[in-house]
Amino acid sequence: MKLATYKDGSRDGQLLVVSRDLSQAHYANGIATRMQQVLDDWGFLSPQLEDLYTQLNHGKLRHAFPFESKLCMAPLPRAYQWADGSAYINHVELVRKARGAEVPASFYTDPLMYQGGSDDFLGPCEPARFASEAMGIDFEAEIAVITGDVAMGATPEQALEGVRLLMLANDWSLRNLIPAELAKGFGFFQSKPATAFSPVAVTPDELAGAWAGGRVELNLQSMWNGRKVGNCEAGPEMTFHFGQLIAHVAKTRNVRAGSIVGSGTVSNKDWSRGYSCIAEKRAIETIEDGAPKTEFMKFGDSIRIEMKGRDGQSVFGAIDQDVVSAAAEPDQQMKE
Amino acid sequence: MKLATYKDGSRDGQLLVVSRDLSQAHYANGIATRMQQVLDDWGFLSPQLEDLYTQLNHGKLRHAFPFESKLCMAPLPRAYQWADGSAYINHVELVRKARGAEVPASFYTDPLMYQGGSDDFLGPCEPARFASEAMGIDFEAEIAVITGDVAMGATPEQALEGVRLLMLANDWSLRNLIPAELAKGFGFFQSKPATAFSPVAVTPDELAGAWAGGRVELNLQSMWNGRKVGNCEAGPEMTFHFGQLIAHVAKTRNVRAGSIVGSGTVSNKDWSRGYSCIAEKRAIETIEDGAPKTEFMKFGDSIRIEMKGRDGQSVFGAIDQDVVSAAAEPDQQMKE
Numbered sequence: 293m294k295l296a297t298y299k300d301g302s303r304d305g306q307l308l309v310v311s312r313d314l315s316q317a318h319y320a321n322g323i324a325t326r327m328q329q330v331l332d333d334w335g336f337l338s339p340q341l342e343d344l345y346t347q348l349n350h351g352k353l354r355h356a357f358p359f360e361s362k363l364c365m366a367p368l369p370r371a372y373q374w375a376d377g378s379a380y381i382n383h384v385e386l387v388r389k390a391r392g393a394e395v396p397a398s399f400y401t402d403p404l405m406y407q408g409g410s411d412d413f414l415g416p417c418e419p420a421r422f423a424s425e426a427m428g429i430d431f432e433a434e435i436a437v438i439t440g441d442v443a444m445g446a447t448p449e450q451a452l453e454g455v456r457l458l459m460l461a462n463d464w465s466l467r468n469l470i471p472a473e474l475a476k477g478f479g480f481f482q483s484k485p486a487t488a489f490s491p492v493a494v495t496p497d498e499l500a501g502a503w504a505g506g507r508v509e510l511n512l513q514s515m516w517n518g519r520k521v522g523n524c525e526a527g528p529e530m531t532f533h534f535g536q537l538i539a540h541v542a543k544t545r546n547v548r549a550g551s552i553v554g555s556g557t558v559s560n561k562d563w564s565r566g567y568s569c570i571a572e573k574r575a576i577e578t579i580e581d582g583a584p585k586t587e588f589m590k591f592g593d594s595i596r597i598e599m600k601g602r603d604g605q606s607v608f609g610a611i612d613q614d615v616v617s618a619a620a621e622p623d624q625q626m627k628e
Numbered sequence: 629m630k631l632a633t634y635k636d637g638s639r640d641g642q643l644l645v646v647s648r649d650l651s652q653a654h655y656a657n658g659i660a661t662r663m664q665q666v667l668d669d670w671g672f673l674s675p676q677l678e679d680l681y682t683q684l685n686h687g688k689l690r691h692a693f694p695f696e697s698k699l700c701m702a703p704l705p706r707a708y709q710w711a712d713g714s715a716y717i718n719h720v721e722l723v724r725k726a727r728g729a730e731v732p733a734s735f736y737t738d739p740l741m742y743q744g745g746s747d748d749f750l751g752p753c754e755p756a757r758f759a760s761e762a763m764g765i766d767f768e769a770e771i772a773v774i775t776g777d778v779a780m781g782a783t784p785e786q787a788l789e790g791v792r793l794l795m796l797a798n799d800w801s802l803r804n805l806i807p808a809e810l811a812k813g814f815g816f817f818q819s820k821p822a823t824a825f826s827p828v829a830v831t832p833d834e835l836a837g838a839w840a841g842g843r844v845e846l847n848l849q850s851m852w853n854g855r856k857v858g859n860c861e862a863g864p865e866m867t868f869h870f871g872q873l874i875a876h877v878a879k880t881r882n883v884r885a886g887s888i889v890g891s892g893t894v895s896n897k898d899w900s901r902g903y904s905c906i907a908e909k910r911a912i913e914t915i916e917d918g919a920p921k922t923e924f925m926k927f928g929d930s931i932r933i934e935m936k937g938r939d940g941q942s943v944f945g946a947i948d949q950d951v952v953s954a955a956a957e958p959d960q961q962m963k964e
Contacts (some may be wrong), residue, residue, distance in 0.1 A: 303668055303885075333955075370708045370884065371708065372707065372708065372746055372747035373745055373746065373747040374747075375745075375817075396659045396812075398808075398812075399812075402812075404745070404812055404813075404814050405814060406814040406817070407742070407743040407744060407745060407815070407817060408743060409709055409711075409743060409877075409881060410708055410746075411708035411709040411882075411883065411884040411886070411887050412708075412881060412882045412883070412884045421780070422880070423780075423781060423880065427707065427880070438875070442741060443732055444757070444759075444954060445759060445954065463684075465798065466880060472734075474813050474814075475736075476732075476735075476740055477732075477740075477810050477815075478714075478740050478742040478810075478816065479742055479743070479814045479815015479816065479944055480743075480814065480815065481711075481741055481742070481876075481877075482876070482879045482880045483880075484880075485880040485881045486882070503911075512926075515921055517894075540698070540817075540818070543759070543818045544759065544763070544802060544805070544818045544819075544820075544821040545745060545748060545821045545822045545824070546747075546748045547748070548639070548706065548747040548748045549639075550747070551747050558706045571783045597719060616778060618781065
């Protein structure tokens with residue numbers, strides 16, 4: 293099943309069921325109007341949405357309409373939790389190697405994870421606004437899951453059962469704010485502005501055999517200003533699978549329905565596959581040539597992030613955002 | 629106006645208006661059923677709740693009933709953001725001095741803040757469950773505000789206008805998990821289990837003259853196992869006021885309605901005022917005697933946190949929690 297949320301002027305938007313090929317949509321009202329509602333009562337509501345989805349795929353719904361990514365909010369426009377891992381240890385190795393630092397042995401058994409802001413997500417085609425290019429504007433192409441309830445102390449296997457939906461994420465980062473912020477010792481904050489998500493969130497069965505062992509065995513593509521810069525395998529090099537990441541969150545507290553858990557930047561040891569964030573490209577340049585030469589993003593730049601299934605079709609639709617100066621339209625900063 | 633949320637078996641509970649003296653309550657239905665609803669549409673709904681509050685205080689509501697803190701969830705049982713500052717620099721100075729570390733000059737101008745989990749808050753009288761005493765169980769008595777919408781780039785003065793409600797918080801911390809977690813560089817995560825909040829949240833006018841310049845000029849009391857261990861002045865030594873803390877959150881992103889921002893442990897230079905977290909007492913012992921002697925909390929311990937107004941009445945009601953082994957009642961871990 294594929295679900296999306298259309299803008300309707302409200303904070304939570306309108307829940308849609310979207311056809312497998314992303315061509316058609318149908319409002320879910322009568323069943324649920326908001327995504328969080330479905331996550332709060334998954335066992336009761338999701339089978340009803342699945343029925344609607346089946347009818348939509350078979351062209352049996354009279355009130356179906358063409359689906360447009362541009363009208364989407366994030367599938368879950370605001371969430372009670374956004375916990376982002378750094379599950380591709382190759383990314384960590386590269387960034388550390390570039391600055392001459394070791395990767396502690398514990399990093400291979402204990403996932404890195406930060407708690408992100410989740411009150412103001414961006415839709416897949418919404419501009420990303422920043423006060424200054426000097427902040428070091430970078431995209432981060434990731435996979436994320438939305439969970440149901442997972443009890444404190446859950447094992448990775450139990451936690452994996454809690455995965456309800458999958459999405460793509462663009463975890464915008466302000467690289468030049470990171471060193472000073474991490475030096476304070478309390479983790480990321482201002483260096484992590486609003487995150488964007490793909491047009492649709494999908495149930496794991498939509499990935500068929502490509503969802504295996506808590507990993508997505510597909511390629512994640514990143515196009516920067518229309519040029520393909522990354523085509524990274526998301527599966528084999530994900531050091532910690534989603535069950536392990538969720539169990540990390542649940543170690544000392546309950547994880548409640550509607551929590552979003554991210555994979556961190558998808559990264560491969562084979563550099564010819566490209567990159568899912570510019571910081572990694574700059575790390576490679578530093579390792580090879582002693583200094584980075586690729587600059588971070590500028591106002592007017594675009595980033596497109598997409599994942600194709602084994603059938604060649606887009607699974608989640610594309611994140612397709614422009615980088616915009618926050619000064620350009622100050623009145624538009626708040627969505628309502 | 630004073631608002632609370634009663635348990636009703638749902639995730640968001642039932643919104644109540646509570647009388648100024650905390651003796652009587654009345655359901656807010658007809659106006660709003662959930663706290664987040666009110667925050668989403670404050671301008672329209674809060675005057676209606678104020679009217680109900682006035683009638684309740686004058687004993688004019690036929691369906692009023694006695695208010696009981698024990699039946700409360702957190703005023704906002706789950707939130708889209710929980711950002712906790714460390715605004716009392718004395719606390720930072722003490723903890724650093726105990727381990728022989730300097731306080732960087734920037735800490736006096738740039739607030740420390742971490743992003744906390746907000747999907748599973750505890751009610752004021754709910755037990756706090758932990759897997760092991762060896763984790764170093766500690767309370768942290770704080771003040772917190774709930775905001776309306778605050779646009780990216782807001783000044784501290786603009787941000788202060790965004791304060792809708794005030795509460796007390798008990799930001800439970802697992803001290804023995806902190807060193808390893810902070811060493812990873814991504815900030816607190818497992819060392820910060822579910823936070824608890826006071827029975828009621830109040831509008832700033834309830835503090836009358838004690839709400840001044842974004843600070844609460846009242847004393848915060850902490851009773852550990854029935855013994856008063858802290859009676860700290862919350863006002864004069866708050867290095868960063870709430871407008872500054874909210875502006876810190878809003879520096880690179882919009883802050884949306886229902887965000888909770890915390891003060892961090894309330895702390896005074898005058899050690900005779902006691903402490904609002906055990907870590908601080910242990911820091912003082914280390915500075916004085918070379919080693920801490922007060923142990924962290926044990927299963928069966930209790931902590932009571934309360935703040936009295938200038939009239940001697942409890943402003944927010946008391947946080948009054950027991951420390952419990954998570955193993956004791958595994959089936960009770962999830963509230964629904």
